[in-house]
Amino acid sequence: MDQPRVLDPEPVVRLADHVAAGGGRGLDAAKRLGPIGVIDDVQASGLRGRGGAGFTTGLKWRTVAESLSASVPPTVVVNAAEGEPGTFKDRAILRANPYRMLEGALIAASAVGADRVVVALKATFRTEVARVREAIEEVQGRGWGDGVELSVVEGPSHYLYGEETALLEVIAGRQPFPRIAPPFRHGVDEVGADTVSAAQVTMAGPANPSPAPPTLVNNVETLANVGAIVAEGPDWFRSVGTPESPGTIVCTITGRTRRHGVGEFPMGTPLRQVIEALGGGPRPGRRIVAVLSGVANPLLPESRLDTPLTYEAMEAAGAGLGSAGFIVYDDATDLVAVAAGVSRFLAVESCGQCTPCKQDGRALAERLDLLRQSAGDEHDLDVLRDKLETVADSARCYLATQHQRVVESVLALFPDQVRAHAEASAPPADVELVTAIVDLERERAVLDETHLGKQPDWSFDDTDSGQAPADRIDQRRPDPV
Ligand SMILES: Cc1cc2nc3c(=O)[nH]c(=O)nc-3n(C[C@H](O)[C@H](O)[C@H](O)COP(=O)(O)O)c2cc1C
Numbered sequence: 499m500d501q502p503r504v505l506d507p508e509p510v511v512r513l514a515d516h517v518a519a520g521g522g523r524g525l526d527a528a529k530r531l532g533p534i535g536v537i538d539d540v541q542a543s544g545l546r547g548r549g550g551a552g553f554t555t556g557l558k559w560r561t562v563a564e565s566l567s568a569s570v571p572p573t574v575v576v577n578a579a580e581g582e583p584g585t586f587k588d589r590a591i592l593r594a595n596p597y598r599m600l601e602g603a604l605i606a607a608s609a610v611g612a613d614r615v616v617v618a619l620k621a622t623f624r625t626e627v628a629r630v631r632e633a634i635e636e637v638q639g640r641g642w643g644d645g646v647e648l649s650v651v652e653g654p655s656h657y658l659y660g661e662e663t664a665l666l667e668v669i670a671g672r673q674p675f676p677r678i679a680p681p682f683r684h685g686v687d688e689v690g691a692d693t694v695s696a697a698q699v700t701m702a703g704p705a706n707p708s709p710a711p712p713t714l715v716n717n718v719e720t721l722a723n724v725g726a727i728v729a730e731g732p733d734w735f736r737s738v739g740t741p742e743s744p745g746t747i748v749c750t751i752t753g754r755t756r757r758h759g760v761g762e763f764p765m766g767t768p769l770r771q772v773i774e775a776l777g778g779g780p781r782p783g784r785r786i787v788a789v790l791s792g793v794a795n796p797l798l799p800e801s802r803l804d805t806p807l808t809y810e811a812m813e814a815a816g817a818g819l820g821s822a823g824f825i826v827y828d829d830a831t832d833l834v835a836v837a838a839g840v841s842r843f844l845a846v847e848s849c850g851q852c853t854p855c856k857q858d859g860r861a862l863a864e865r866l867d868l869l870r871q872s873a874g875d876e877h878d879l880d881v882l883r884d885k886l887e888t889v890a891d892s893a894r895c896y897l898a899t900q901h902q903r904v905v906e907s908v909l910a911l912f913p914d915q916v917r918a919h920a921e922a923s924a925p926p927a928d929v930e931l932v933t934a935i936v937d938l939e940r941e942r943a944v945l946d947e948t949h950l951g952k953q954p955d956w957s958f959d960d961t962d963s964g965q966a967p968a969d970r971i972d973q974r975r976p977d978p979v
């Protein structure tokens with residue numbers, strides 16, 4: 499990799515500077531290529547979504563372009579809600595250069611015939627919201643929009659806001675409660691429908707014709723890649739990375755390392771190398787024992803630390819690439835406390851539309867917390883195993899499966915630590931805070947400590963009401979907290 503592709507080493511503060519460095523050539527090329535040519539190139543590049551699932555971007559664009567409404571143009575939504583614990587890459591990209599993302603989003607809009615682009619950020623991302631708003635003004639002033647309306651939506655802090663159907667719910671003025679399953683949904687315009695809840699928003703697709711247009715949702719980093727792909731061509735994009743995971747990946751390293759950081763690497767770089775480069779390796783006198791890729795994938799043990807960072811290799815290693823936000827744990831870490839921390843985060847953030855996700859999720863968090871304090875016993879382990887079997891039953895979104903996969907991996911990889919807590923032969927462990935990153939200052943991640951006061955009903959009251967957020971909160975009420 500000659501130079502970074504999406505994460506500029508120094509902030510690009512004016513659109514003119516971006517253009518002087520070659521920015522805007524993607525938009526010019528998109529005009530020459532036309533919508534089908536752009537989609538062909540993006541698909542040929544092999545770019546995969548950087549929001550976590552790794553879905554092929556060109557295929558997603560083609561599906562949207564083939565499923566348009568006869569009466570209303572589609573919308574492009576930029577997922578800039580970044581809430582995965584351990585991840586700070588989208589905010590790093592937006593701070594360094596928001597024009598790349600905007601250029602990519604406008605190319606996407608031209609490819610699918612969208613007449614508006616919505617950038618969905620959290621209201622608490624003050625720096626990035628201001629930066630994106632300024633950049634939108636500049637881009638419009640330069641005529642890049644070309645009839646496409648660009649706007650910003652400031653949403654709530656809940657983890658689920660980043661889940662793409664929940665994101666659409668927030669844009670539509672409701673709570674971040676996920677809708678029912680892929681491949682893609684009707685979007686922001688609900689033509690002919692008097693929709694009041696996520697449950698009523700229907701699936702889009704050729705088998706379900708409707709006057710409502712589809713919506714294209716892509717992550718910030720995904721879109722930041724697009725301008726150069728269209729300008730330089732798919733072969734250029736494929737000149738780094740692997741055949742199945744081409745290009746670069748922007749990684750975040752936090753946890754028990756000498757320092758924390760964000761950086762861009764060719765896909766296929768071994769994880770250990772990234773931990774060394776960004777984190778400076780383990781703390782003095784310590785050795786790494788495991789790494790979490792956000793809270794979406796099983797724990798990766800030290801023996802797999804040389805796994806190349808590609809979707810296929812990380813999956814084969816039993817974990818997953820996710821959004822490449824890696825939380826590193828060393829031999830001084832209590833892994834039962836880590837499991838309890840992840841479990842608490844996911845149990846609290848569950849919206850409760852699916853009863854097992856909320857109820858079994860809460861039971862998992864409670865039992866793991868007892869074990870962490872060495873106040874549990876064999877029975878708690880039995881309950882854990884039972885609830886792990888049911889927590890993801892009938893789940894509407896992936897959060898419940900995440901809960902299942904992460905906790906199962908700790909039980910499987912560190913049975914001795916789990917048993918020692920169950921037998922109270924291990925000392926009680928401190929709480930391990932697993933939550934979103936608020937900022938990255940002087941090579942240290944600042945974690946959202948307020949999450950410790952958040953109740954499973956999503957209030958910050960002294961006690962939890964016992965009600966699920968989906969039962970307690972009016973879905974129609976937007977709630978930008
Ligand atoms: C619980 C949950 C939280 C998510 N949070 C984010 C997020 O903060 N940012 C993001 O880009 N994608 C997030 N995703 C993934 C999105 O649902 C979706 O896959 C992504 O926006 C698609 O864009 P891409 O194809 O460009 O990756 C989340 C998914 C789940 C299940």
Ligand code: SF4
Nearest residue numbers: 849850851852855895
């Ligand atoms: S799986 Fe959990 S987080 Fe997802 S919609 Fe159901 S209850 Fe909500």
